[in-house]
Amino acid sequence: MGHVETAMSDFLSQCGGVAVIDGGLATELERHGADLHDPLWSAKCLLTSPHLIRTVHLDYLEAGADIIITASYQATIQGFENKGYPLEESENLLRKSVEIAREARELYYSRCHEGLTDHTADDRILNQRPILVAASVGSYGAYLADGSEYSGDYGDAMDLEFLKNFHRRRVKVLAESGPDLIAFETVPNKLEAQAFALLLEEEELNIPAWLSFNSKDGVNVVSGDSLPKCVAVAESSNKIVAVGINCTPPIFINDLILSIKKVWFLLCLLFSRIIPAPLSTVMLTVIDEIEVTNKPILIYPNSGESYDADRKEWVQNTGVSDKDFVSYVNNWCEVGASLVGGCCRTTPHTIREIYRNLPSRSTAPS
Ligand SMILES: C[S+](C)CC[C@H](N)C(=O)O
Ligand SMILES: N[C@@H](CCS)C(=O)O
Ligand SMILES: [Zn+2]
Helix, strand or coil: CCHHHHHHHHHHHHCCCCEEECCCCHHHHHHCCCCCCCCCHHHHHHHHCHHHHHHHHHHHHHCCCCEEECCCCCCCHHHHHHCCCCHHHHHHHHHHHHHHHHHHHHHHHHHHHHHHHHCCCCCCCCCCCCCEEEEEECCHHHHHCCCHHHCCCCCCCCCHHHHHHHHHHHHHHHHCCCCCEEEEEEECCHHHHHHHHHHHHHCCCCCCEEEEECCCCCCECCCCCEHHHHHHHHHCCCCEEEEEEECCCHHHHHHHHHHHHHHHHHHHHHHCCCCCHHHHHHHHHHHHHCCCCCCCEEEECCCCCEEECCCCEEECCCCCCHHHHHHHHHHHHHHCEEEECCCCCCCHHHHHHHHHHCCCCCCCCC
């Protein structure tokens, strides 16, 4: 394994086997009063309220997150251009998203040094641990700002070259801004996953990345593409160090994990010699063709609520409670997840409960 691949497994070992990802960023900014009724959605805060982004990152770190995801989900050069920003300023805004997250990490570390006596009465988790900054890259559908990342339907004319070129400069600028990894997230179809994987190669980006899809039926990704086939795109790249599901209702997660871990069940059968030798050979061939992954699986679902893209608002009361969300997490880890957190409408409270309920973390000093 190269150093890019070992980086994630070393990190997971340092986290006790399971790493905690942060929760929803945009929706948390909204909870703090930000108005995201804008084509830039959360990226608008890079312009109007960077201090708020830093506060939310810090809140997630103090809730126990090992990985914080930058505010660049809907930050694109084309999106800033539509607002009249010249290229240089747009690139600076992308860099700024990484800088803000890195600043939050520094602030957190300094609070860990000073804070143990000051903050014993509150519920902040102040323990020094390795923390990663993941630079978010949302899909072309996110840029369209019409909820297309929940349909994955870009029309028949869409092709790989277009998607690669749409993301090329943005991904390169983010990769060179000093994050620890790139988070390709809420990826709605296989074509865009391929574009991301190819960009890492073509631009020779020496940075790990994760690839995270969303689903609305618990079987396929939102476009209808097969999840195992999408996951196979991650499998084809050494630079992609984790793959999984985000911004998807929690009730679908268990089955989705099983569908990409299925090979282990078959292998177990083989090794336990339940299956006779001739059949084993046939099954080995089948296994070879099943598009699943050996990479760490990441899971950060949304609250289960649905998004009204016209109103840019969440339909309330359709989701699961924090208590139910957290109660699923250890089960997801048992069936194969190694990175867990939350996406839209989850909060620092959700993440704190996840951290505290993980067997490997429950004894960690606060
Ligand atoms: C993950 S969705 C809630 C992000 C927002 C969407 N791209 C929009 O602009 O409406
Ligand atoms: N990292 C983004 C994902 C949106 S689906 C956010 O939390 O706002
Ligand atoms: Zn989300």
